[in-house]
Amino acid sequence: MNEICEISGGSSSDRTIDVVHASLVKRRQAEKRFRLYGLLSIVVGLCFLVLLFGSIIARGYTAFQQTSIALDVYFDPQLIDPDGRRDPSALMEADYDRLLKNALSSMFLDVKERQAKRALYSLLSAGASYDLRDLVLANPELIGKTQKVWISADDDTDMLVKGQLGRTGAEGERRIKDNQIAWIDKLEADGRIKKSFNTAFFTSGDSREPELAGIWGAVMGSLFTLLVTLSLSLPIGMAAAIYLEEFAPRNRWTDLIEVNINNLAAVPSIVFGLLGLAVFINFFGLPRSSPLVGGLVLTLMTLPVIIIAGRSALKAVPPSVREAALGVGASPMQMVFHHVLPLAVPGMMTGAIIGMARALGESAPLLMIGMVAFIVDVPQSIMEPSTVLPVQIYLWADSPERAFVERTSAAIMVLLVFLIFMNGLAVYIRKRFERRW
């Protein structure tokens, strides 16, 4: 306000208007500068957004492909089924690893040393023998024949083929050695290496081996957790919103409830995790790591969001609707459930979906209740130990293997797709059903 003050206080020799004119250039520059700062800060914010998405997509898109190696596998009857009875339990137990090793050795006849052989075998995924087993179980006619089979490669091979693992530098510091690089190059030159869509990533549970690790277990865990959360928090939240907005008398008790809800909305999520650990697990003895406990914790977390959204949706319904309903003889309960609630449902749903989206992305409280355990099996019910997508991301981000970096990014992309879908749905519902009075 300095300039303006000077003007009004102004010296007697100059006319006020001259002072104003003299300062105008400076003031206009200040104006422009200020405007620029504002624009700049928005640009900075958007840059961060682009950087965040860009870096994750750039690191993650390769994970949707998986390298596999073509091997001419001889399904040796001696190894698979020595007594020739095609007994499934015998087929289950057979040494498929040996078949793979034989196939590899026959391609690289010059590899004789034990250590070199071991390095050669490590090009293949540790789970490759199971794939072979499933192949034989599905089609026992293969036994005794030689067939070209695409076997998924080990994560280091995969990384090298994708160009994410350095070929240069001291050999001792590299995860993949010179002779392995030479073999992979030979395989590639023979057209025995291809990259195909990584189905395992979407269909399998967690694993210590990056090439076997998938998000399906975590997705199912998230689904069960969200189901529990939704089926509890939606009715409870709607009921609480209806009571507080439509029926509650204005007194100390309802004030207390309101203050509580507002505070709970801002309590750090990890504190809810401590609550879940102390109450649900240690006091009630519910199973650790289960989606049930996770869902309960997330219910308590999302309730304030749903209640607040529900109340504002109810508030938006004009009083005339209520008065008309009461006027034709509806009881207050009928007025709310028959007339007000149907009009407020879209708004409530929007709030609920946003609450669910937040619950889907939440991980801190779930760490507290043990959902960070390493779980290979895909959970089948809400009582089984499981993990959820964000926690899976956290676990993979902690893993030292290079290949987990791209898988983490890919899992993040999947999570973000879910979130974008949910938020888009919320926006759609709001646009489609929102009524303005």
Next chain:
Amino acid sequence: MQKSTLLFLLVLLSAAAYHIGRRRSLQVAGGTVRSLHSLPSYYGYYAALWCGIPALLVLFLWTAFENSIVIQLVVSALPEELSSAPPDRIGLLVNDIRNVASGAVAGEIEPAVEAAANHYLRLKDTSNRLLSVLATFVAITGAAYARQRISKEHRARNHVEKSITVFLIVCSTLAVFTTIGIVLSVLFESIRFFKEVPITEFLFGLDWSPQMAIREDQVGSSGAFGAVPLFVGTLLISLIAMMVAVPVGLLSAIYLSEYASPRFRATAKPLLEILAGIPTVVYGFFAALVVAPFVRDLGVRIGLDVSSESALAAGLVMGIMIIPFVSSLSDDFINAVPQSLRDGAYALGATQSETIRQVIIPAALPGIVGGVLLAVSRAIGETMIVVMAAGLTANLTANPLAAVTTVTTQIVTLLVGDQEFDSPKTLAAFALGLVLFLATLALNIIALHIVRKYREQYE
């Protein structure tokens, strides 16, 4: 019968009761529905409620107490030499029995344990059967009672509405119970912790190394619980976050609400708000993988010694996360400033930026301060970013380039992984949780108070 089957059966029974009640009401009305007090469907609901709710109550109470009673019975039936063991030994034994009963144990099983496991399974089976019979009986009795009550004068609607009101009230008080639950759960464990570690040492001690010595001669396992380094670390990271979020958030809010054209605003605002919807674990990954190495390389190039888990990287990313929070709150408050104030300033010849800086911001300041306080409380309680990008060792420093640890990081590291529940190490996590809860609660109450006062000012 499985509990889920039983639940399903109860739902079916309630549906049947609805029909029975409705039919009964039509029957007593004798064809003239008008002579009934309530609509027929209310009689149906009345019967359904009488059928379902008592049975559900039985089911829940039974489930709540079933386990402890069965365990008690199993323990009392154990052979003498096992049941006279100390309580913690019995706890382990009970766990063994449960594992054996669920078939999760392979290999050698003690005969006594196996016998107990069989006993356990038998008891469970009996209890399940008893429960099924009892719940079904209660459901049918309830429905029969309701049917018998139905008459022309019976005020079914009032009864049904009364029970709905009770349900609504119970749901709305859940928030209070949640708060009480939080306070009690962290408080009890904290009190146990403070019995072992004096509260003054916890609040004012300068040394944090929660590793307890398992052997006497172990090195570096002093078990010191002075939380000051954690508080300082948390504040340092929050401060860095605020230094990013407040200017960027505030300036973008000003631009969006005062300068931007409606079209620009309609695209830029939702885009900025995407930042708020991204899960924190994604920010954590971004911080650990992109920002921290970038900060370190930058520091190396300038010739500074930057830790790879520097507070700067974590704080920076946390600041990005909070930008939309600050900006949307400030946006609200700036928009709430009455147009008359702006018009007055323009009339005096002020430029737009002068109006904003000297009229609008001072007028909106209380609200903005409240919003910033809420943002601080969020920064303090933020977990995943710091768990993934900040350090683990306590370090009492104000240097943003060093690795510091925070309260939330320590809670996670203390409670994740193998743990015994009663060691001071895990209890310390609850004490930290208590501090965190109280700090954020205080911030929230102050902030909400300021915000509410401010809102009233212009309404």
